[in-house]
Amino acid sequence: MDDIIIKVEDLSIAYDDKPVLWDNDIDIVKNSRTAIVGPNGAGKSTLIKGILGLKKKLSGKVSIMGKDIREVKKEIAYIPQSSSVNWDFPTTVIDVVLMGRYVHLGWIKRPAKSDLKLAEEALEKIGMLEFKDRQISQLSGGQKQRVFIARAIAQDATIYFMDEPLAGVDNKTENVIIDFLKEAQKKGKTSVVVHHDLNTVKDYFDHIIILNKRVVAQGKVEDVFTRENLRKASMVGDFIV
Ligand SMILES: Nc1ncnc2c1ncn2[C@@H]1O[C@H](COP(=O)(O)OP(=O)(O)OP(=O)(O)O)[C@@H](O)[C@H]1O
Ligand SMILES: [Mg+2]
Secondary structure, three states: OOOEEEEEEEEEEEEOOEEEEEEEEEEEEOOOEEEEEOOOOOOHHHHHHHHOOOOOOOEEEEEEOOEOHHHHHHHEEEEOOHHHOOOOOOOEHHHHHHHHHHOOOOOOOOOOHHHHHHHHHHHHHOOOHHHOOOEHHHOOHHHHHHHHHHHHHHHOOOEEEEEOOOOOOOHHHHHHHHHHHHHHHHOOOEEEEEOOOHHHHHHHOOEEEEEEOEEEEEEEHHHHOOHHHHHHOOOHHHOOO
C-alpha cells in the first residue's frame, strides 16, 4: 500500500447554492507527482481551494499528513491559477519571493540574510534574478508566473500545489518547472498540479486525478490515464494520439 499524504473524504463544495464538486473521495499518494486534469469548469481550482481550506466546504473532511490544514500550513506551497490573481499590488519581485520565506519566520518576522539568499537562488533558478528589484506589475504574464514559481521554490515546502503553473510560460520555463518537481520528488516531496496538456501527462506525472465535478478516476498514470476515463470526463477531444 502506498502512503497517503492527503486524504479527502466525501467532499462537496458549492458556489452560492450551485454545487460544483460533490461526494469526492481522493487519496493523494505521498512523494507522488500528481496531475489533476479535467475540462474547464470541472472544479479543479475549487478542489485545491477546498483542500487548502480557502473555500468553504458543503460537506467533507480533509486531512493532510493526518492533520488539519491549519496545523500544516507551513509545509504547503500554493501557486494559484495566474488568471485569478490580481497582479497590480505595489511590490517588488524579490519581496514576492521572500513571502515564501515568511512561513518559516518566528514572531520577529524579519527575513535573515539566509532567507534573502534562498530567495535569490530561487529567482536565479527560474531565470528572473535580473528582475529582482522590478515592480511585479511591470512584468509580462509569463514573467509574473515565474516569480510565483520562485516563491514556491524558496519556500521549501513538503507539498506543492500548483494550479496550471505551465499556462503561458515558454518552453524553457516549462522545463525548469518540471525539473524542479522531479528534483523535489527525489527529496521526498509531493506535488499536486493542475495540468491541461494531456500529451505530456505521461512524461511529467506519475499519478493522476481525472475530475469532472466528480472524480472519474484516480491512481497511477499507467493504470487510469485511459481514453475510456477521459471520455467519461468529456475530454477525449483534447487528446491527440
Ligand atoms: N467565485 C465563484 N463564484 C461562482 N462560481 C464560481 C466561482 N469560482 C468558480 N465558479 C464555478 O465553479 C465551477 C468550477 O470552477 P473551477 O474554477 O474550480 O474550475 P476549473 O476546473 O479550475 O476550470 P479551469 O480549467 O477553467 O481553470 C465553474 O462552473 C465555475 O464557473
Ligand atoms: Mg482552474
